[in-house]
Amino acid sequence: MRPALILATVTGLVLGVTTASADPADQVRQRDFSAAAAEFGVPESVLLGVSYLESKWDTNAGTPSTSAGYGPMHLTDVRTANPGGTHHDDGTEDPRGDDSRPPLAPQPGPPVEPVPQLLTVDQASALTGAPTADLRSNAKQNIRGGAALLAKYQKGIGVTSDNPADWYGAVARYGGAGDTGAAATFADEVFATINTGADRVTDDGQHVRLAATPVQPNTGLLDRLGLRKSTSDDTECPRSLACEWIPAPYEEYVNDKGKLTYGNHDKGNRPETQEIEYIVIHDTEGRWDGVLNMVRDPKYVSWQYTLRSADGHVAQHVKHKDVAWQAGNWYINSKSIGLEHEGFAALGTWYTEAMYRSSAKLVRYLAAKYRIPLDRAHIIGHDNVPGTIPDTVKGMHWDPGPYWDWAHYFDLLGAPLRPMGNLGLVTIKPDFDKNKPVFVGCVKPGEPCTPRGSTSVILHSQPDANSPLLKDPGLRPDGSPGTMQISDHSSRVETGQQFAVAEVRGDWTAIWYLGQKGWFHNPRKAPAAIGSGGLVVTPKKGKATVPVYGRAYPEAAAYPSNIPVQDVIPLQYTFSAGERYSVGQALTSEYYWANTFDSSNHAVVRGKTKYVQVQFGHRIMFVKAEDVDVKPSFSR
Incomplete structure (x- = not known):
């Protein structure tokens, strides 16, 4: 052996590394799952399956889930995560929204004490010796903590086995449910994932794979958990x-x-x-x-x-x-x-x-x-x-x-968002993982939010990222342009929504939005929308503008004498000649009179007025059918 080679070999052995066999940089997470599974005696497929159902193996930049879970294994710590407030405490919305009755005022309940399911990070810390801060923020330690919890749950069941099928009870326990039905639903979905396999690149660039592993889980182990029957x-x-x-x-x-x-x-x-x-x-x-x-x-x-x-x-x-x-x-x-x-x-x-x-x-x-x-x-x-x-x-x-993944959701619904060709409409569909608008105010006013994948696409007044955002007279009556405040959707569209194309200039596409042209960056190599087709509405010939409504209520003549007439009041937006908006559906006019406890007095009022639902802005709205022409999106 050559001296240089001998030296390199000895150096590698002394340092405990062998360059030739080192894992690629994007395989670290896969190795961490393997190591944790071996350390705590958990089948690797089970560990990967549980993690996928909780986080899809993502780290989410160390931020908590909607139920205070951190990291790939969703270890919970409700004390550190923001506990939240009352139901939708940003806004003055009356949840009933019926003008014939007084508005409802929020009724916040008493504070809720944390339950053990929201503090699993403490158990993981005791089992692994890792500090709770590391278990929340360090992916390797988080995976170790999740593996340790699974091993603990398996030991509590009293089954020693390396067969994934025999870990059904531990997996059911991991979901944190208090009843057999919910526990089984979670475990069944984990084992369905193990059977079908999964393969993806995580939010921090790690390539993780769960090979399809046919398993018939031992569902009878659910009875050993002592959960209440559902x-x-x-x-x-x-x-x-x-x-x-x-x-x-x-x-x-x-x-x-x-x-x-x-x-x-x-x-x-x-x-x-x-x-x-x-x-x-x-x-x-x-x-x-x-x-x-x-x-x-x-x-x-x-x-x-x-x-x-x-x-x-x-x-x-x-x-x-x-x-x-x-x-x-x-x-x-x-x-x-x-x-x-x-x-x-x-x-x-x-x-x-x-x-x-x-x-x-x-x-x-x-x-x-x-x-x-x-x-x-x-x-x-x-x-x-x-x-x-x-x-x-x-x-x-x-x-x-903006962080609800509509594209993934429609994939799960079995109705994926697919291109239909350039037929006058676009369906908004950015790459969720790569699309990270810089919102502000998630936690503190004016403070930038943690960058993360989003389904939102931002609209500008010109084909220029430095141009002002659009104006929404409903949200911002002072006439100022929209902002990147997390709650301000003045100039924002969402995945799956369809809009009529107004103009294209190079990598920029303009759509009709709240009576304006809204421009978004839409390069071919990284599109934020896909071509689509359908129906659009335009004002009838001779109409300069058309009213836009927030509800499809009947005309006054449709109401019987015992039911008060509900006014048909247009919103503050303008739909002008030359603009086009995508059609959602055609609707009859209806009002449900139901403001007495005795439901025998309830009635549906139907009118002769017909409406068309349109995607007018971020929100759907309605126009009267008599005011518009409905035509194919590819026509002019």
């Missing part, structure tokens, strides 16, 4: 999803003015009386237990379902036939089902894969049951719900926020 008898959920019935109260009470009233939803008979047209995606702006306390309060707000972040568990509160007070617009409320996801839009926290998957299962079921199209004209965020009249526009809520 039942879904009263719920409306798909069989593949464990749901819990936690009813919202429909009851009378005396309000602070001494008058008898009721809450917190209205009885109905949908879809016989009204079609269910929308599914509204919310985030809770509060932790699980506190939010459940809120929906049990008859004096305030309600929604149909709540989804838990850590394991995707689902609770139902209001039946489909009834109308929940959830979206701040009575027309939308009366024709929608609301899903609240444990999370915080303003804090920039991330949503777990477990919750995305449960939500997608539930929405697929609802969409099939009520024939709701799986598109962004019908599956909308709370931030897409319009204000009812000019005075309510500014106070409307804006959850689930």
Whole structure:
């Protein structure tokens, strides 16, 4: 052997490294999973599967999830994570949104004490010896902590095995559920992932792979966890999803003015009386237990379902036939089902894969049951719900926020966002992981948010990144341009939304948005939108402008004498000749009269006026069919 080679070999042995066999820089996370699995005796596929369901192996820049979980293994520390506040505490929205009744005031509940499921970082620290700060911020230590917890749970079950199938009980325990149904739902999804495999590059550039491993889990181990038995008898959920019935109260009470009233939803008979047209995606702006306390309060707000972040568990509160007070617009409320996801839009926290998957299962079921199209004209965020009249526009809520991954969500729904060719429309679809707008105010006013993947695309007044943002007279009545404040969507579009193309200049595309041309950077090599087609509306010939509405209410002549007429009031926006907006759906005019506790007095008022739903800005809005022409998007 040559002297130089001998020296290199000896040096390598002394230093404990061999350059030839060193892992590539993007394989560190994979090696950390292997090492932690070996150290604590956990099957590597199980460790990878659990981590994927919690974080998709991401670090999320050391920030907590919507349920206070940190790192790839989602170790929880609610003391360090922001505990949140009341339900959507940014805004003045009346969740009922019915002008015929007094507005509802928020009813914040008492503080909720942290539960053990939100403090797993302490257990991991005791098992590994690693400080809690390291377990939150260091991916390697975080993975070690998750492996140690799985090993502890397995030991508690009393099974010694290196067969992944025998770790079903430990995986079910890891999700943190208190009942057998929720625990099984989480474990089943983990083992489904193990069976199908996964392969992706994480948010910090690590390539991690879980090879498809056929496993038939030993589900009987669930009985050893000592969890309470769950039942879904009263719920409306798909069989593949464990749901819990936690009813919202429909009851009378005396309000602070001494008058008898009721809450917190209205009885109905949908879809016989009204079609269910929308599914509204919310985030809770509060932790699980506190939010459940809120929906049990008859004096305030309600929604149909709540989804838990850590394991995707689902609770139902209001039946489909009834109308929940959830979206701040009575027309939308009366024709929608609301899903609240444990999370915080303003804090920039991330949503777990477990919750995305449960939500997608539930929405697929609802969409099939009520024939709701799986598109962004019908599956909308709370931030897409319009204000009812000019005075309510500014106070409307804006959850689930710019960090909800709509493209991934529609992949899970089985309705991926795909190009259709350049037919006059674009569907917004940036690369979620690489698209990181610099928002401010997530935690403190004016302070930059932690950079992270987003579905939002920012619009400018000119094809220039240094030009001002667009103006929204509803959100900013003073006429100033939009800002990068996290809650300011004056000049912001979201993934899946469709807009009519107004102009193209090089790498910049302009769309029609709130009566303006909104420009966004859309280079071919890194597009922020894909070509699409469909229908658009334009003002009828001879009309210089067309009113835009926040609800599709009937004309005055449609109301019987015993039901007060609801005014049809246009919003403060302008739809002018020459502009084009994409069509979501055609709608009949309806108003649901339901402001008495006795549901026998409720009635649906239907008018002759027809409306067309359009993607007018960040929010959907409505125009009267008599005011517009509907035509193919490729026509001129």
